Amino acid sequence: MDLTLVGQGLLNGILFGGVYSLMAVGLSLIFGVMRVVNFAHGDMMVWGMYVALVLAERAGIDPYLSFVICAALIFLLGALVQRTLVQQIVEAPHAMQILLMLGVALVLENVALVIFGPDPQRVQSPLTMATLWFGPFFVDMARLATFGVAILLTALLYLFLFRTMLGKMIRAAADNNYGALVIGTDVNRVYVVAFGIGAACVGAAGALVSAFLPFQPASGLSASITSFNIVIIGGMGSLIGAFFGGLIVSIAESMGAVFLSPSLKEIVSFSLLILILLFRPAGLFGRRMT
Amino acid sequence: MKWAWLVVVALLLALPAVLSSYAISVFILIFFYAFLGQTWNIVGGYAGQLSLGHAAFVGIGAYTAAILARDAGLTPWAGMFVGGALAALLGAVIGYLGFRFGLRGFYFALLTVAFAEIARIVTANVETTGGALGLYITFTGDPRGFQFASNRPHYYIALAFMLLATGVTAWIERHRFGVYLAAIREDEGASEVLGVNSFKYKMLAIVVSAFITGMGGTFYAFYYLSLQPNTVFGIPLSVEIVIRAIVGGAGTLLGPILGSFLLTPLAELSRAYFSRGGWTGVHLIAYGALLIGVVLFLPQGLYPYFRRLLAWRSRS
Numbered sequence: 001m002d003l004t005l006v007g008q009g010l011l012n013g014i015l016f017g018g019v020y021s022l023m024a025v026g027l028s029l030i031f032g033v034m035r036v037v038n039f040a041h042g043d044m045m046v047w048g049m050y051v052a053l054v055l056a057e058r059a060g061i062d063p064y065l066s067f068v069i070c071a072a073l074i075f076l077l078g079a080l081v082q083r084t085l086v087q088q089i090v091e092a093p094h095a096m097q098i099l100l101m102l103g104v105a106l107v108l109e110n111v112a113l114v115i116f117g118p119d120p121q122r123v124q125s126p127l128t129m130a131t132l133w134f135g136p137f138f139v140d141m142a143r144l145a146t147f148g149v150a151i152l153l154t155a156l157l158y159l160f161l162f163r164t165m166l167g168k169m170i171r172a173a174a175d176n177n178y179g180a181l182v183i184g185t186d187v188n189r190v191y192v193v194a195f196g197i198g199a200a201c202v203g204a205a206g207a208l209v210s211a212f213l214p215f216q217p218a219s220g221l222s223a224s225i226t227s228f229n230i231v232i233i234g235g236m237g238s239l240i241g242a243f244f245g246g247l248i249v250s251i252a253e254s255m256g257a258v259f260l261s262p263s264l265k266e267i268v269s270f271s272l273l274i275l276i277l278l279f280r281p282a283g284l285f286g287r288r289m290t
Numbered sequence: 291m292k293w294a295w296l297v298v299v300a301l302l303l304a305l306p307a308v309l310s311s312y313a314i315s316v317f318i319l320i321f322f323y324a325f326l327g328q329t330w331n332i333v334g335g336y337a338g339q340l341s342l343g344h345a346a347f348v349g350i351g352a353y354t355a356a357i358l359a360r361d362a363g364l365t366p367w368a369g370m371f372v373g374g375a376l377a378a379l380l381g382a383v384i385g386y387l388g389f390r391f392g393l394r395g396f397y398f399a400l401l402t403v404a405f406a407e408i409a410r411i412v413t414a415n416v417e418t419t420g421g422a423l424g425l426y427i428t429f430t431g432d433p434r435g436f437q438f439a440s441n442r443p444h445y446y447i448a449l450a451f452m453l454l455a456t457g458v459t460a461w462i463e464r465h466r467f468g469v470y471l472a473a474i475r476e477d478e479g480a481s482e483v484l485g486v487n488s489f490k491y492k493m494l495a496i497v498v499s500a501f502i503t504g505m506g507g508t509f510y511a512f513y514y515l516s517l518q519p520n521t522v523f524g525i526p527l528s529v530e531i532v533i534r535a536i537v538g539g540a541g542t543l544l545g546p547i548l549g550s551f552l553l554t555p556l557a558e559l560s561r562a563y564f565s566r567g568g569w570t571g572v573h574l575i576a577y578g579a580l581l582i583g584v585v586l587f588l589p590q591g592l593y594p595y596f597r598r599l600l601a602w603r604s605r606s
Contacts, residue, residue, distance in 0.1 A: 037396050085582060085586070088586055089585065089586070092585075092589065094340060094395035094396050094399075095334075095340050095395075095536065095540070096585050096589055098340070098342075098396065098399065099532070099533070099536055099581055099584075099585050100581070100582055100585040100586070102529055102533075102578075102581060103578045103579065103580075103581030103582035103585065104578065104582065105578070106574055106575070106577060106578030106581065107575050107578035107579060107582070109574070110571035110572070110574040110575045110578065111571075111575060113570065113571035113574075114569065114570075114571045114572060114575070118570070217571075221525060221526075225403065225407065225525070228400055228403075229400075229404075232397070232400060261415070263411070263414065263415055263422075264411060264415055266407065266411055267408055267411050267412070270404045270407050270408050270411075271408070273400070273404050274387070274401065274404050274405075277387075277391070277393060277397060277400070277401050277404075278387055278391050279391075281391065281392075281393060281397060
């Protein structure tokens with residue numbers, strides 16, 4: 001096996017891992033606070049991609065700037081979905097929550113299909129044209145920028161959760177919902193904000209990959225499933241776990257692409273998921289489940 | 291009450307005489323999805339183990355029968371049982387891993403999704419299955435090859451599948467097995483304390499469900515005559531199966547049938563109507579909205595309302 005190829009695969013894996021981390025952190029935040037699994041996560045990501053596409057084509061804004069607008073709009077989408085729908089099923093059984101979110105996912109996917117059509121699209125950005133060389137390895141500038149921004153956003157989210165009052169309230173509600181309510185936290189407001197932020201993370205992630213990853217309305221489902229894999233592998237509700245889980249899964253997938261074949265790379269992450277489910281269902285970084 | 295069901299079945303048996311070929315094809319889908327919803331119901335409804343990977347059993351059954359017919363000349367009437375057995379084997383593996391390690395709710399659902407996805411990816415990358423392009427069955431019209439010149443025989447086979455799955459489920463419901471499953475669904479810990487071996491009965495439920503679902507895969511293969519990994523193993527098919535059972539009423543005998551009689555024509559007619567105007571996707575928006583509506587307003591499914599309607603009828 002050519003070592004350069006392995007090294008390049010490792011590098012690609014790490015660079016793409018930033019986006020996986022951001023997707024998973026968003027999902028983990030929503031789950032941690034509400035114990036609701038957002039099956040529409042990937043579809044919200046795809047909407048972030050389409051917002052970036054519209055902004056690039058109509059207003060000429062590069063996706064590496066417009067990701068802020070995408071995040072804000074998908075925040076509103078997430079907050080709206082939480083306020084009108086999820087709020088009513090927070091206490092419902094798992095199956096009902098999953099079905100509701102599948103319904104939301106179907107609506108989001110097919111509204112995109114009606115508006116934008118089924119063909120794969122990609123956002124133009126000058127960054128995709130530039131490549132940096134480090135000895136035998138090359139780095140696509142767009143992927144590097146994506147990695148940098150994704151890591152920056154994750155870091156900002158941590159600062160928000162640990163340094164601001166609202167962030168602390170969100171963590172309190174995630175830790176002990178009832179306790180947070182007792183000490184006077186407006187739990188319903190926390191829910192809306194947490195769902196919105198979780199959606200904003202994945203919306204920004206969508207915009208950040210829109211320049212080099214072709215997307216179509218149907219891409220949402222596999223993005224959702226990938227996010228679930230990462231979150232379970234890292235540990236449900238653990239933000240650190242989601243972050244490292246993203247890197248691990250991304251590296252594992254790109255190693256799978258090198259050693260097996262690109263079309264088989266997903267098998268690696270599903271196998272990893274099965275192993276984790278069997279031997280450490282709380283995830284690599286999760287606390288023991290009760 | 292019993293004669294009412296005999297009348298319904300007799301009606302369904304006589305129906306093709308007056309239906310157009312298109313109407314028959316809609317009924318075939320109604321029966322087939324009711325069948326799939328019913329087989330899912332055994333493990334997802336009665337035992338309460340949310341499987342989101344039932345498409346894997348359909349896919350294994352379908353590919354097994356099709357490949358055996360193509361390469362070994364085995365009639366699908368026999369291949370059907372081989373497909374069922376292989377699906378049951380996969381069900382046993384998923385069940386063993388999931389139940390032995392105590393995965394519940396969302397975790398079990400994800401385990402089933404993971405296995406279905408692995409099956410899909412492997413099928414798309416192996417040569418004997420035709421890879422990602424899919425497997426195509428040549429049309430011969432030979433009944434021994436599970437093929438027919440008109441779709442009337444398919445109507446009766448699909449109806450038989452639906453009645454078979456419903457019969458099996460009714461048997462389970464009336465025996466100790468069904469009571470154990472309900473106890474496990476309602477409170478697994480408490481049922482264990484009372485001496486129910488929950489692992490054993492959950493395993494039985496998933497193996498029986500997978501076997502019958504796998505047999506149905508043969509019908510899928512030889513009705514459509516083409517198999518693509520993404521459609522037979524994909525999550526969307528699993529979701530279609532689950533939706534019918536839950537909209538109708540999971541864990542009830544008539545639920546999946548009600549769900550299919552409501553949703554399948556709705557999906558078919560709106561698909562036909564909207565795609566004629568070039569609006570592909572609109573029917574799925576309506577479908578998603580309906581799903582949201584059911585969860586918010588009819589969390590028990592349609593069955594309780596249906597029963598109330600029947601009770602009201604027989605009183606007046």
